[in-house]
Amino acid sequence: HLTDFLNKTDRFAKTIVFCVDQEHASDMRTALNNLNSDLVRQYPDYVCRVTADEGDIGRGHLSRFQDVESRSPVILTTSQLLTTGVDAPTCKNIVIARVVGSLTEFKQIIGRGTRVRDDYGKLWFNIIDYTGSATQRFADPDFDGDPAFISQEEVDAAGKTTNERIIDDGLPPLEGEDKGPIVIDEAPTVEPRKYYFDEGHVEIASHLVYELDPDGKQLRVLKYSDYAAEKVRTLYPSAPELRQKWANPAERSEIIDKLAQRGISFDELAETAKQPDADPFDLLCHIAFNAPLRTRRERAQRLCEERKDFFDQYGPEARAILNELLDKYAEYGTAQFVLPDVLQVPPISERGNVIEIAKMFGGSERLRNAVNHLQTLLYAA
Template sequence: MDTEADTCRKDVVPKLVEAGWDTSPCAINEQRTFTDGRIVFVGGKARRGRQKRADFILRYRSDFPVAVVEAKAKYKHAADGLQQAREYAEILGLKFAYSTNGREIFEVDYTTGIEREISSYPSPEELWLRLAASENLDDKIKGHLLSPTYPDKSKPLRYYQEIAVNRAVQAILRERKRVLLTLCTGAGKTSVAFQICWKLWNSAWSAKSKNRRPKILFLADRNVLVDDPKDKDFSVFGDARFKITGGEISKGRDIYFAIYQAIAGNETRDGIYKDYAKDFFDLIIVDECHRGSAREDGNWREILEWFDQAYQIGMTATPKREDNADTYSYFGDPIYEYSLAQGISDGFLAPYRVHRIISDFDAAGWRPTKGELDRYGREIPDSEYGTRDFERVVAVRSRTEAFAAHLTAFMAQTDRFAKTIVFCVNQEHALEMRNALARLNADLMKEYPDYVCRVTSDEGDIGAGHRSNFQDIDNRTPVILTTSHLLTTGVDAPTCKNIVLARVVGSMSEFKQIIGRGTRLRPDYGKLAFNIIDYTGTATEKFADPAFDGDPIRELEETIDENGEIVAETDVTEDADTNGEEVHTGPVDIIDGVLPVDGEPYAPRKYYYDGGSVEIIRQLVYELDPDGKKLACRHLTEYTGDKVRTLYPNASELRKDWLDPVRRAEILERLEEKGIDAEALGESVGKPEADPFDLLCHLAYNAPLRTRRERAERLRKDEVDFFAEHGTEAREVLDALIEKYAEHGAAQFTLPDVLEIPPFNGWGNVVEIAARFGGGKAMREAVNELQKRLYNA
C-alpha cells in the first residue's frame, strides 16, 4: 500500500517539476520543518514537542515563499490534507495552498477565496501574477521586493521573521509612509530590521530617486539599543554606518544610528537633527517605539515630524493597549504580529514558571507604632503602608533582607550560578538589595568578587562592563545583577534563568519587556526555561489581564519562614488568591515634585525603617502548560484526566485505539505533547504497579484501578484457548512476555529487543525463538494478538 512518502516521491515532485518548480530560484522545499517544537516538561524533564512540518513549501525566490502543498496516501481523498494545508498556509502567510493524494489536486486561492479541484499545479509565474494582481505589485515593486536577504547560515530567518521582512518591504514599496511591526521580546526584531534595510539598500531603493542607495536612520532611546545592532547585526554594512553622538554629524554615510537624546533639543540648544534636511532620510526605523516616541506630547515626537517625508517603521513588543494607544494611532495597525504565546508554542522562546512570594508586610500592610523613629531619628507618619509604598515612601530594610534570603535559598536549591536580574524600586533599593545578597553569598563573593553587582545609571561605564559580562554566555560572573529600570530593555542575555521583581511594575508594556529578558533559549547552555520570582504581586496582576498573551499554568503554594526556608507545600485552586487574604498595597503618598532618577520617580520625603522582622509567608508557583493556557491549579491526576477526556470522550474509544500497538504509540506521543509521560505516570502519582491504560481510564473516567499483575492473571485465566493455539515452546515465550509485563510494563513487548535478555536469550537467538512460532511474521502476529487480548481482559 502506498504511503504519503510514496505520494510525494512518485507523484507530487514530478508534477511540480513539470510545472516549472524544480530549479532555483523557483525552489521546492520538501519536508520543510518551520517550528522548533514547543518545550514541554514531561516527568520533570524538558522535551521538545512535535515540530510543524510542511510536505512542500514552494518558493518563487529563495526567500519569498508563495505556496504550501500537503500530500496524502493514494487510498485517501485528495482533500483530506486541505485543513492542514490551510493551517500551514495561514501560519506561513501564504496565499496558495494545495492538498493532493497524487492523483487529484485541490487548490485554495486566498487571493480570490476560491477552492477548487485542478488537474495540474500552476507554474511559478502564474502564481506570481495572481499574487501581484491581488496586491498591486508592479514590475518596479517586484525588483526591490524580491531582492535577496543577507545570507546568514548561522542565523537563518525564522518563518515569522521572513513574513515580517517581506510585508514591511512590500508596505514601503506600496508607499505606506508609516508601518508598525509588533514582535514579542525575544523574537529577533533587530534581525528583522537589519534584513529590511539590507533588501532596500542592496536593491538601491530610494524614496527620492532611482538607483540611489537609501539613507536610513535607526532610532532608539538607549545607547545599548543602538550600539548592539550597529556593532553586530548591521556590521556587514561596514563603513556605510555612522552613529550620531557627541554633537558630531556626518552626511556621507548610508546607515545612521542615534538615540533621541543625542539629537533632540533642550532648553539651551536646538536639536542637531535639524542639521539634516527634512528629506535627508529615506527610511527611519524606530526601535521600541512604544516608549514615547509616538506620543503627541512626547519629547521626541518632533524628530519624527521633522523627517515626516521619510518612510517610518515602528517596532514594538507590546500589542495595542490603553497605555500605548498613541503608538498605534501614529503608526497605524501592525502589518504583522507575533506574540509571546506563539513564540513559546513554536518552541522559539522559553516557557516559564512564576513564583509569587508574599511577605507578611505585603499581605497585611505595615503600620508604625506611635512615635516610631526612622534611621535618621525622624518620626514616621502614622499610616498603613503597603507594597506600593515600600522603598518609595518608607524603606524597610528587613523586607529587602527577607527577599534576599529567599532568593539566595531558591538559587541554592536550583542553581547558584543561574544568571539572575533583580528589578528594584530605585537605585538606592538596588544597592540595598545588592549588599544584602552579597552578605548572604559571602562564600561565593570571596571567590568571585563580581558574583552580585548593581547595574544602574550611577555605575556608568563600570555598570556597563558588568552588564556586558553578564550577557556574555562564556563569562560565569556576574551571576546576579540588581537594577531598577536600566535593564528593562536592550539586554540580550540568553542564559538568564531568573527574573526577579522586587518592585511593582504598573505598565503592561514594561512588564512584557522585563519578562523578555528571560525568553531567549540556549539549550546548549542548559537554558530551556526560566523563572519569574515575584515579590510584589505584579506578575499575578498582569497574568490575570486578558490582554496578556502566554498565561502561566500551575499554582503550588509554598509556606516559607523568615529565613527563606520552605516549610510546607500544597496545591491551590485556579481562583485562589492569597488564601482569602487581600494583598494590601496601601496608599501611595507621593505628593511633592517628581524627579527622574534612572528613569524612575522618587519621593523627596522618604523614611528608613531598620527595625522589626519580615517573614515570607506564602509562595504560589505558576507554570505554562503545553497548550500555553492557564491550568486550573489541580493535581497532576486532575490535569491528566482532563487531557485524556479531551482526546477520548469515553473509555471504550480509548480502549479501541489502545488495542492497536501503532495507535497506542500515537496516543502516548500525543499525551507527551501535553506534558504527560504515561509510562512514568504511575510513579508520579504513587501508583507504580498500575498499567498506564488502567491509570488513564481511572483518572479520566473513574474506572476501577488494577495492577499489571491483576491484568496479567486475568489474561491467563480468560484466554486459555488463545494460549492453546500455540505449541509448548511458543507458549513458554508468551508466558514469559506476560510475566515481564507484570513486573515492568508494556515496553517489554518490544520485539526483537526483549528477546536479547533473560530468559529469552537462553532459548537461542531471535531466529531460533521465532521458529517456535513458525517464523518472524507469525511471532509478531502472536505478540500483537497477545497485547490486544491483554487489554480486553
C-alpha cells in the first residue's frame, strides 16, 4: 500500500516509517526494497534502516537523508531512534506502522514532518497511520491546525485498497451545509506487543510481564515495575551512573531508546506507580534503587532557587524563555527538550520565530548550549 501511494504521488518524496521495533524495521526495509527493486538497482540506499543497531552506518544514512541536496536515501525505517531531535526539512511522508502510546510521542513523531522548506516545495506533509490509533486518539486541531485532507482506507493482506472514505476534503462547507464534527472510525483492537532481547522476549499485558524463553515457554511472571527495575539495574548498575548519563542530552536519548526496546514506557511506569507528576529520571531511580521521588515541579523550583547565577547570565527575554521551558517540563514531563520543536509551541512561539529567539541568546549555538545546560542542571542533584 505504501509503495502504491508513493507511485501515485512521488517516489522520491522523503519518507520515515515508524515501526514496532528494530526487527520490524528490518523486515519493513526488506519488503520495501523488494517492491521498489527498479529504483534500488539505481539507488542501492533507496530504503535504509536507521536504528540503534546500525551505529555509525545508520548515522551516515540519516545524514544523507537530512541533506536537501541528496536524492537518496528516500525511505528510512526506524523504531524509536528518530522520534526526537532529527531535523529532516524535506520529509513529506510520516508513516506510522506501530501503536503510538501517548500524545507526547505522537507530537514528536509528526514533528519530523513539520519542517517547511518553500525553496524545495515543502509546504505540507502526509501522515499515513496504518494503526488508526494515533490520528484518532491524538488529533489536536488547536495545536496542530486543521488537516487539509483526511481519508480513511481499508486494505487487504496484499495492501490493496478495498474501501476508501473521504472524511474531510478540506474545502469550506457550502452555504447552509453543516459538515458536523470529524469522526474517524475506531481502530481494531491491537494484540499485545512483543519485545525481543537476550534471545528471549516479553509481552506486556496490563501491569504484569510474562517472561518467555526462546522456545516460547513461560519462565516467570512479575510485576511491570519489578521488570522495569530489573532492566534498569542491568543497564545501569548504580543510581550515580544513571544520573551521570541522564544529565547528558545525547546519552539520555540513548537511555530512552534502550528502555523502549525493552518495552519500558515512562507513561506506563508513572501509571503503575501512581505518580503522574514524577520526573522520568526520578521514577527510574525510585523503582530501581529505592531513591526518594521528586515531582517535576520540585526539581524546577529547586533549580530556580539554587542556580540563579545560571539565569542571571542571560538577558530578560532569554531568561523568560528558559523559565517557560521549565514550566513546560513541570507541567508535561517531557524527558528531553528537542530544538527547534520546543520553540515552536505557545507560549514560547509567541516571542518570535526560531531565528528571532536565537538572537535573544546571542546566536543558535548559545541557544543550544543554554537549553542543554538547563537540562543538565535539572539533574545535577
